[in-house]
Amino acid sequence: MFVARIALTVCLTLGVAGGTAMALSRTPENQDAAAPISSLPEGEGQALTAEVCGQCHSVGMFANQRKSRDEWNATIGRMIEKGMEAEEDELYAISDYLTEKLGKSDQAASIPS
Numbered sequence: 001m002f003v004a005r006i007a008l009t010v011c012l013t014l015g016v017a018g019g020t021a022m023a024l025s026r027t028p029e030n031q032d033a034a035a036p037i038s039s040l041p042e043g044e045g046q047a048l049t050a051e052v053c054g055q056c057h058s059v060g061m062f063a064n065q066r067k068s069r070d071e072w073n074a075t076i077g078r079m080i081e082k083g084m085e086a087e088e089d090e091l092y093a094i095s096d097y098l099t100e101k102l103g104k105s106d107q108a109a110s111i112p113s
């Protein structure tokens with residue numbers, strides 16, 4: 001009984017604070033539309049990467065990953081095997097973007113701006 005009342009209080013508090021966000025995310029259509037592009041860091045190549053890498057799955061599935069250039073290139077290679085289509089110069093741009101924005105922290109820091 002006591003535990004239940006605490007849980008209810010927490011729910012109500014969160015409901016007031018996050019009222020707008022909860023109202024938005026409750027609609028299923030919004031969830032898919034809102035997540036993909038905004039989950040990639042801004043920068044040159046963001047739109048291209050979102051477009052090419054978002055064809056088959058959400059870009060959110062890899063936006064939290066951190067890889068070296070070799071590892072991202074290997075990922076790009078695997079996606080090509082799965083049927084990804086892109087021009088060669090687009091692949092280089094995507095590789096640059098992923099390495100710079102979703103690189104391992106020590107590497108990302110060493111890239112001159």
Ligand code: HEC
Binds near residue numbers: 054056065075084085
């Ligand atoms: C032609 C469709 C397609 C495109 C385009 C595509 N992917 Fe994928 N991707 C897949 C499929 C299919 C899987 C496998 C999903 C699974 O493991 O269940 C996958 C899985 C992944 C995975 C997790 C498994 C792994 O091999 O690492 C990552 C990371 C990934 N994709 C990143 C990317 C990136 C980055 C791009 C853009 C360069 C991209 N994908 C574009 C189809 C695609």
